[in-house]
Amino acid sequence: MNSGFFSDENFMFRLFLLLLVTLEPRWYYNLGKRMKNSKRIDGNSGNFLSLYTSYHSDLWITFNEDDNFKPVSDVSIIPTWGIRRPLGKHFIYELGLGAGYRYYFSKQAGFEKDRGEISFNINLRVGYDF
Numbered sequence: 001m002n003s004g005f006f007s008d009e010n011f012m013f014r015l016f017l018l019l020l021v022t023l024e025p026r027w028y029y030n031l032g033k034r035m036k037n038s039k040r041i042d043g044n045s046g047n048f049l050s051l052y053t054s055y056h057s058d059l060w061i062t063f064n065e066d067d068n069f070k071p072v073s074d075v076s077i078i079p080t081w082g083i084r085r086p087l088g089k090h091f092i093y094e095l096g097l098g099a100g101y102r103y104y105f106s107k108q109a110g111f112e113k114d115r116g117e118i119s120f121n122i123n124l125r126v127g128y129d130f
Contacts, residue, residue, distance in 0.1 A: 020056055024053070045086050047083050048081075050082060055073070058073045058105075072109045075103050075105075076119050078098045079098050100119055101116060102117055
C-alpha cells in the first residue's frame with residue numbers, strides 16, 4: 001500500500017491509500033571481486049544493477065467523503081545502479097540511482113489522453129539485520 005494526502009480548494013486535507021506493486025530484480029556484479037579482496041559480502045554487500053518496476057493501481061481507499069477523487073494508474077520501468085554496504089555489525093545502507101520511463105493511464109480517470117514521462121529512482125535506505 002502507498003499513501004498520500006492532498007488539499008482541496010478549501011484547504012481541507014484528504015488522506016488516501018493506493019495499492020502499489022513493486023518488483024526489483026537485481027544483479028550483484030562484483031561479489032567475486034569483493035571476496036577475492038577479502039571484503040564483506042554478507043547481506044548482499046556489493047554493487048548492483050536492477051530493473052525497478054512498479055504499478056500504482058486505481059484501487060484506492062479514502063478516509064474522507066470525497067467523490068471527486070479519482071487516482072490515475074501508472075507503470076514505471078527504471079534501470080537502476082546501486083551500492084549496498086554494511087555499517088558496523090548489524091546495519092546496512094544502500095544507495096540507488098536510476099532513470100527510466102513512467103506511463104500514466106490517464107484516460108480511465110477521465111482525462112483526454114494517456115501520457116508518459118521520464119522518471120527517476122533515487123533512494124537511500126538504512127536497514128537493521130537481526
